[in-house]
Amino acid sequence: MKIAIGADHAGYSAKKEVICFLEGNGYSVTDVGAFSEESVDYPDIALKVADMVASHKDDRGILFCGTGIGVSITANKTPGIRAALCSSIVLAKLSRRHNDANILAIGARFHTVKEMISIIKVWLETPFDGGRHTNRINKIEKLT
Ligand code: RB5
Numbered sequence: 001m002k003i004a005i006g007a008d009h010a011g012y013s014a015k016k017e018v019i020c021f022l023e024g025n026g027y028s029v030t031d032v033g034a035f036s037e038e039s040v041d042y043p044d045i046a047l048k049v050a051d052m053v054a055s056h057k058d059d060r061g062i063l064f065c066g067t068g069i070g071v072s073i074t075a076n077k078t079p080g081i082r083a084a085l086c087s088s089i090v091l092a093k094l095s096r097r098h099n100d101a102n103i104l105a106i107g108a109r110f111h112t113v114k115e116m117i118s119i120i121k122v123w124l125e126t127p128f129d130g131g132r133h134t135n136r137i138n139k140i141e142k143l144t
Pocket of ligand 1: 008010011042065066067068069070071
């Protein structure tokens with residue numbers, strides 16, 4: 001699976017740790033930045049990850065900012081993107097099972113690295129349930 005990953009300054013350190021985890025577990029990673037803790041605007045990063053996923057250059061995206069809110073709001077402006085801000089394993093699982101979320105947003109200031117990796121692992125490994133949820137996803141697609 002190919003994953004696009006991005007973070008603003010608030011998520012920079014989390015992103016570094018998560019890239020190590022992903023590459024160590026056989027995932028291919030496209031890192032769109034930020035590449036330091038210097039302040040950047042999260043919409044610039046979120047749009048890059050959203051573009052990589054919407055254009056199918058990568059299969060899924062992971063985004064970090066301080067709260068996860070800014071990057072999720074931004075990513076969801078791109079047609080074809082279903083970005084889910086998940087603060088727990090159960091939400092990560094449901095965002096895949098029910099919403100077929102293709103981008104995971106995480107608030108880096110609210111989790112330990114261990115928690116974030118647990119959330120990410122479940123999110124990457126959980127398939128979409130399909131069935132009645134497909135019709136709902138299709139209705140979302142028609143909005144963009
Ligand atoms: C940056 O300070 C912060 O505003 C950003 O990381 C994010 O939390 C915005 O939603």
